[in-house]
Amino acid sequence: xxxCKNEWVLSGLLAALTLTSVGVMLWTWQTHACIPVWLAAxxxxxxxxxxxxxxxxxxxxAGRWVLVALAFCWVGDxxxxxxxxxxxxxxxxxxxxxxxxxxQRTLRIRLVGVTAIPVLASSGIIAAWLLPxxxxxxxxxxxxxxxxISCMWLMAGGAAHDTVGRLAFIGATVFFVSDIFVAxxxxxxSSSINAFICYPLYYTACLILAWSxxxxxxxxxx
Numbered sequence: 001x002x003x004c005k006n007e008w009v010l011s012g013l014l015a016a017l018t019l020t021s022v023g024v025m026l027w028t029w030q031t032h033a034c035i036p037v038w039l040a041a042x043x044x045x046x047x048x049x050x051x052x053x054x055x056x057x058x059x060x061x062a063g064r065w066v067l068v069a070l071a072f073c074w075v076g077d078x079x080x081x082x083x084x085x086x087x088x089x090x091x092x093x094x095x096x097x098x099x100x101x102x103x104q105r106t107l108r109i110r111l112v113g114v115t116a117i118p119v120l121a122s123s124g125i126i127a128a129w130l131l132p133x134x135x136x137x138x139x140x141x142x143x144x145x146x147x148x149i150s151c152m153w154l155m156a157g158g159a160a161h162d163t164v165g166r167l168a169f170i171g172a173t174v175f176f177v178s179d180i181f182v183a184x185x186x187x188x189x190s191s192s193i194n195a196f197i198c199y200p201l202y203y204t205a206c207l208i209l210a211w212s213x214x215x216x217x218x219x220x221x222x
Contacts (some may be wrong), residue, residue: 011054015207018047022203026196038081045077048206057213065101066213069094073206084186085141092145095152098172098209105165107158115157115169123150126180133187142183149176164212171208178202 021044028035049070057063072094080087127146134142156172159165178201185194 007054007056011051011211014047014051014054015211018044018051018203018207021047022199026199029192029195038078041077041081044203045074045206048203048210049074051207052210052213055211055214057210060104062101062104063213065097065104066209069097069101070206070210072097085138088141088145092141092148095145095148098152099148099155101213102152102155102159102165102168105159105168106161107155108161109158111160112154112158115154115160119150119154119157122176126183130183130187149179152176164214168209168212171205171212174201174208175205178205 021040024035025037025040025044027033028040029037049067052063052067052070055063057067072090076087076090076094079090123146130146131139131142153172153176156165156169160169178198181194181198181201185191185198
């Protein structure tokens with residue numbers, strides 16, 4: 001019981017570290033302070049990685065896939081500011097790993113069917129809005145990324161048949177929404193307001209997915 005309580009406290013502190021670092025990152029960016037933005041981003045991203053570890057992600061197959069996914073998110077966070085497409089590639093791999101995590105949780109065909117309605121509708125609307133703004137050279141990666149993150153969201157819905165799955169579905173949904181503002185920032189409107197929307201949403205999504213990596217008693221360790 002004490003170990004379980006300690007894990008909750010530790011994961012809570014790590015989540016708080018991530019959110020505090022996001023605040024520092026946005027403040028640094030807005031005020032042009034001397035603290036490198038990438039440093040605050042690195043602390044925030046490391047925080048959600050360690051949150052997953054503290055939740056026991058290493059103890060079972062689904063959790064390990066979540067950890068792999070968050071590790072590639074970390075890579076994307078570090079590489080993306082210097083080379084956008086490298087960051088996109090890292091996040092694409094991250095979403096593939098999230099898909100594997102949700103498959104490990106076991107999918108329910110009925111839930112996949114229900115989730116397909118908002119996923120397909122949202123993806124179609126976003127594609128029609130975004131792609132006319134994307135340079136032809138970026139199309140292959142952006143289209144591939146849109147397909148993979150839509151599939152990730154769909155699989156999260158299919159695995160949302162228990163507390164862990166529903167928590168992960170919320171995280172996947174928030175992640176999907178955060179990327180809308182990343183795309184808007186990159187291709188549609190370069191206003192900094194996008195940063196103040198996408199970063200809090202993104203890091204919240206990663207923390208939710210990290211928290212969803214714990215093992216329920218009825219789950220089977222891999």
